[in-house]
Amino acid sequence: MLNNSYGFSIWGNSNFMVEDGKICLNTDFKPALIDIVKDLRNDGYMGPLLLRFPHLIKKQIVEIYTNFERAKKEFDYSGNFQAVFPLKVNQYPGFVKNLVELGKPFNYGLEAGSKAELLLAMAYNNLGAPITVNGFKDKELINIGFIASEMGHDITLTIEGLSELEAIIETAKERFTPKPNIGLRIRLHSSGSGIWQKSGGINSKFGLTSTELIEAINLLKEANLLDKFTMIHFHIGSQINEIHPLKKALTEAGNIYAELVKMGANNLKAINLGGGLAVEYSQTKENSERNYTLREYANDVTFLLKSIANHKKVSEPNIFIESGRYVAASHAVLIAPVIELFSQEYAESKLLLKEKNPPIIDELYDLYKNLKPANALEYLHDAIAHMESVLTLFDLGYVDLTDRSNGEILVHLIMKKSIPMLGNKQNFGDILKIQNEVQERYLVNFSMFQSLPDFWGLKQHFPIVPLDRLDERPTRSASIWDITCDSDGEIGFDERTNPLFLHDIDVEKEDYFLGFFLVGAYQEVLGMDHNLFTHPTEATITLNENGGYEIKDIIEAQSVLDILEDMDYNVSDIQEILNSRIEESNLVDEKQKKHILGELYLFLNDNCYLK
Numbered sequence: 001m002l003n004n005s006y007g008f009s010i011w012g013n014s015n016f017m018v019e020d021g022k023i024c025l026n027t028d029f030k031p032a033l034i035d036i037v038k039d040l041r042n043d044g045y046m047g048p049l050l051l052r053f054p055h056l057i058k059k060q061i062v063e064i065y066t067n068f069e070r071a072k073k074e075f076d077y078s079g080n081f082q083a084v085f086p087l088k089v090n091q092y093p094g095f096v097k098n099l100v101e102l103g104k105p106f107n108y109g110l111e112a113g114s115k116a117e118l119l120l121a122m123a124y125n126n127l128g129a130p131i132t133v134n135g136f137k138d139k140e141l142i143n144i145g146f147i148a149s150e151m152g153h154d155i156t157l158t159i160e161g162l163s164e165l166e167a168i169i170e171t172a173k174e175r176f177t178p179k180p181n182i183g184l185r186i187r188l189h190s191s192g193s194g195i196w197q198k199s200g201g202i203n204s205k206f207g208l209t210s211t212e213l214i215e216a217i218n219l220l221k222e223a224n225l226l227d228k229f230t231m232i233h234f235h236i237g238s239q240i241n242e243i244h245p246l247k248k249a250l251t252e253a254g255n256i257y258a259e260l261v262k263m264g265a266n267n268l269k270a271i272n273l274g275g276g277l278a279v280e281y282s283q284t285k286e287n288s289e290r291n292y293t294l295r296e297y298a299n300d301v302t303f304l305l306k307s308i309a310n311h312k313k314v315s316e317p318n319i320f321i322e323s324g325r326y327v328a329a330s331h332a333v334l335i336a337p338v339i340e341l342f343s344q345e346y347a348e349s350k351l352l353l354k355e356k357n358p359p360i361i362d363e364l365y366d367l368y369k370n371l372k373p374a375n376a377l378e379y380l381h382d383a384i385a386h387m388e389s390v391l392t393l394f395d396l397g398y399v400d401l402t403d404r405s406n407g408e409i410l411v412h413l414i415m416k417k418s419i420p421m422l423g424n425k426q427n428f429g430d431i432l433k434i435q436n437e438v439q440e441r442y443l444v445n446f447s448m449f450q451s452l453p454d455f456w457g458l459k460q461h462f463p464i465v466p467l468d469r470l471d472e473r474p475t476r477s478a479s480i481w482d483i484t485c486d487s488d489g490e491i492g493f494d495e496r497t498n499p500l501f502l503h504d505i506d507v508e509k510e511d512y513f514l515g516f517f518l519v520g521a522y523q524e525v526l527g528m529d530h531n532l533f534t535h536p537t538e539a540t541i542t543l544n545e546n547g548g549y550e551i552k553d554i555i556e557a558q559s560v561l562d563i564l565e566d567m568d569y570n571v572s573d574i575q576e577i578l579n580s581r582i583e584e585s586n587l588v589d590e591k592q593k594k595h596i597l598g599e600l601y602l603f604l605n606d607n608c609y610l611k
């Protein structure tokens with residue numbers, strides 16, 4: 001990444017382009033992200049910003065439908081294709097409302113995994129578009145599913161275990177018509193791959209074994225509900241990074257489908273493959289996370305299901321998918337300002353050299369003064385070794401605090417001066433190794449726990465790119481520090497997995513923003529209020545007809561009082577206590593009391609991020 005490409009061609013999917021050193025939307029009029037951010041900051045929205053781009057939601061929906069329609073044509077496939085969006089991936093209104101609207105022409109539906117998600121789907125799903133319900137269900141959730149069907153929704157309740165089926169049969173006796181369709185989640189012996197693979201496989205938390213499937217068919221027959229059984233379902237896990245396990249799962253599912261049809265399940269028409277389409281998050285080829293394209297996925301699914309159906313002489317099943325990550329990830333970009341570079345305090349003006357310095361300090365000074373491109377790598381190595389010696393000498397009492405400070409300043413000055421000299425000419429491996437030792441720490445105004453929880457929990461990489469200066473070579477190997485007090489809030493420079501280089505900037509003089517990309521799936525709702533940092537201020541960016549953009553639906557980050565209220569504090573208590581403590585303090589001047597009370601009031605009503 002020394003050549004400042006930031007891997008756009010790997011993860012970017014042509015959504016962005018670089019012009020005049022700025023990241024721009026790759027649309028007709030190419031608005032720069034930094035201009036959008038400046039607009040928002042001029043309106044007073046400081047701190048981290050989450051930008052949503054509905055045109056990128058639309059792009060993913062269109063890609064999915066066109067690829068499957070194309071594959072169907074190519075293989076002369078007679079079943080149809082349908083998709084739903086799994087709400088657990090992103091339930092935020094700024095996303096869901098746009099998704100539903102944009103999905104309307106495709107009859108794109110929603111998937112729900114809990115009562116809350118189902119009720120949300122019933123309110124927002126386009127009538128006539130499918131709803132599927134997965135996950136564990138009690139009688140109450142099943143009842144809500146029946147209500148959805150009575151309201152006119154095309155809903156399929158997928159059974160995870162036989163007790164759920166029994167509850168459905170019971171409910172069916174009590175409720176009105178129309179009744180929901182029934183799906184059976186099958187337990188596969190083939191499992192997925194990657195870090196989320198636990199959802200598939202024979203030991204999976206979900207699904208019916210073959211014995212239970214036979215039992216389910218019999219129960220449905222007895223209850224006269226077999227005609228409501230329309231779908232089998234599986235989900236081998238999220239972020240499937242290779243296609244092979246999916247093909248194995250599909251082969252198994254295709255055969256189960258054919259067997260169940262032969263057992264008399266006449267209305268069984270669909271195989272629901274769940275989600276799992278992977279997103280390429282990597283910024284380097286070596287760490288790529290996916291070995292297939294959507295085109296290949298659609299082709300494999302269609303071709304395989306056709307072969308099995310033809311072989312077993314049953315009709316080709318309708319194909320149903322529930323991919324969420326693939327649809328949602330790209331629509332959101334988190335943008336956060338850099339507020340400090342840790343080594344910035346090491347300026348030449350702060351040197352306090354003595355008449356007579358310890359020899360090692362004089363040597364460091366000479367290295368600094370005589371540094372040139374030809375010796376940069378060597379001198380940098382020497383400086384790092386000298387730094388260790390200075391610290392040892394300090395511990396042993398041979399150099400004093402001023403010497404130590406001079407040593408630290410000189411080593412950082414040597415780094416700053418030598419790194420741009422290293423260029424790309426020298427051995428790249430050597431440079432990466434040295435960069436690992438001389439990382440600059442960028443303090444960034446955001447919370448990793450709130451905005452990139454999968455980095456914290458799973459070490460999931462998200463592309464990181466500065467919003468501007470992309471026409472200048474970034475020289476500093478960077479580790480990113482968030483503003484929580486938690487040492488886990490760090491994305492370290494890693495020469496192998498995260499060789500991130502950023503620019504050497506003076507934050508006193510210039511703004512520098514980092515974009516964290518592909519954060520639209522899972523991150524928002526998994527984000528946690530660690531240190532009471534809340535969901536960042538969000539805004540939706542729509543493109544208008546005359547080529548400009550419009551900033552809409554701004555939702556400001558929660559205030560301190562709001563978040564304390566969410567935690568069930570009585571906020572008027574808090575205000576009263578603060579008030580009376582000021583009253584009882586040693587301040588005598590009433591004006592002063594009023595003044596600090598006013599200040600506190602402002603802080604309580606503002607959010608927690610740094611200004």
Ligand SMILES: *Cc1c(COP(=O)(O)O)cnc(C)c1O
Nearest residue numbers: 235238239275276322323324325
């Ligand atoms: C989580 C989940 C999905 C979505 O998975 P993605 O990897 O986001 O595509 C789909 N179906 C079911 C049943 C799920 O649990």
